[in-house]
Amino acid sequence: MNRNLFLLGLLLPLFCNCSAPAGQSEPPAAGMFLTDSLKQIVSIDTVSIREVTTELSLNGRVTFNQEQVARVYPIFGGTVTEVHAETGDYVQKGAVLAVIRSGEVADYEKQLKDAGQQLLTARRAMEATKDMYASGVASERDMLQAKQDLSAAEAEEKRVKEVFSIYNLLGNSYYQVKSPVSGFIVNKNISKDMQIRSDQSEELFTVSGLEDVWIMADVYESDISKVHAGDHVEITTLAYRDKEFTGIIDKVYQVLNDESKTMSVRIKLQNKDYLLKPGMFTNVKVTCKASEEQMARVDSHSLVFENGKNYVVLVDGNNQLHVREVEIYKQLSKECYIRLGVSEGDRILNKNVLLVYNALNDDSK
Template sequence: MNRILLPVYFCAALLSACAGPTENSKEISQELFLTDSLKSVVSVDTVHLYDVTDELTLNGRVTFNQEQVARVFPIFGGTVTDVYAEIGDHVRKGDVLATIRSGEVADFEKQKKEAEQQLIIARRNLQSVQDMFTSGMASERDVLQARQELNNAEAEEKRITEIFSIYHLAGQSLYQVKAPVSGFIVEKNINKEMQIRSDQNDEMFILSGLENVWVMADVYESDISKVHENAPVRITTLAYPDRTFTGKIDKVYNMLNDESKTMNVRVKLTNEDYLLKPGMFTNVYVQNRVSGKQLPRIDSHALVFENGKNYVVTVDTGNKLSIKEVEVYRQLSKDCYLSSGVSEGERILNKNVLLVYNALNAD
């Protein structure tokens, strides 16, 4: 029993201290002031007028920004000798993800050696023909032909060198699979000693940056008229219940899914500290403006509902606390619009309001 009543005693003692010296509890209920000690447990907000908005709640999910997704396919068939990256790892562009031993790479290495040898022979041949031309033993045509052979040998050697650079051929019949972009490994379909083919359809790795993510939300057919591009949205997640992410609808997919009979809308978000993970479920609140009407808007936490009526606790210029009945015009998940009871510029409590309300209502 003592454990149950302790919070009540604590609140009464706190409010008594905040109210200053009084003779009895009835006097506390009649006059209560916002003192410095009370400010430490409550929060005060100023009422402002806003355009009335309606809010549509949608189910959404975090997905990768498809503009930042890179898929890595095998260039050559062969055997995987080493894998250096796992799902969830962050890699930088150019980091080696795996190495593969391939017979096709061995063929390119053979071509490279042949091209280098042909280049040496062509250079020597041109030098020899030029010497013979100087002594009158070769014609100008012979010199031109030798120079053309050298040009062909240089072109072939350059082609093979570029292939080695493009495909990251590392010698000893190995080629390196490197990250084409910086980002996170989001899918991996390769393991050590695995046999792969150059014509397989499965990606070895899928990489994506998480600096920006997409939130895809489902819109039922009855709500399609309520969403449009550039509509402001609020987004909440189970992982961060006290945090709200804001953005705008940047794309409306004007087609219905055959199975779910819903239309998708997309919101692009900057993902600071990688808080949003692909696959997370979200609530997406789409705001729709109702033109021509402005009303006082307050935080929903400022409302106290009792006996079918709504109340707020106001703070006057002398820091005196009072209870006012208000009429709610529209209740949203985070805010609500009032049709009467308070005016623009008034100050109200929006944290631990029930504690103060109960003290002011005490008999």
């Protein structure tokens, strides 16, 4: 209240007096003008003609960006000997999440040893065949066979070594479970000394980046025709009541959930500072087309409601201020569509409007 009185006190001297400025023979008309001093406490909006929209409120929830989710399954069965990550940890791509001892790894170790021995034998056979071929004892066919045997032995050793690299086999029957992507551990189903199978359907870890998240919102059947891809949305959460996230609907799922009888829509959002956590509930306010009609649109802060009527404060070409009654077509949370009273290009106040309105009414009495 004290602040409003202070601002009102500033406004009173801003009414134009009857003394004429230097070089002007006639005094200006009485009234209130948009002076430099007044500009410091008000702001001006220009009326524009826009397509009429409406707002639809939906319930939503934060989910992982499925394009960034990686589920880690065991390659071989065995016993978990080490676990290096917990739910909520951030891990880099290639970080070791767990170590498992497995009899299947021992089989690959034997294959690698056998492949190495076969390669050594093939190389020796190749050298001996070369010597015999040079002495005329071995034929070209013998040389060709020796080369083929050596090539096959080299290919087999390379294959087994690639298996070791791909599956992160360590030797001594151990292998490492590594993170395929950088991100957060969002689910963990593994513990030390746990017995696992290679064919189990449950993943050991789920890793997901949270730089981007999806907002999945539910649209009731009666509102399906109102929502389209590309519609702008404003998202709020219980965790950040004073913060608003903006985006657009990028995908409409054209099927209904059998249980809830709702259709899902998706909004992709950048998640700066990881504020949005998967599982959070959200309120999604969709701005959607109401009709093909176009109408003057103004900021809702521009309106003054008194005695059942709505008014705006207009700034004319001479910067004089006038109270103008308007007829509202549709009122939204932040904007309003005006049927009568203003035209495209009109300048109106949209800050401290009530103070100026009261001052103008006091002057007219």
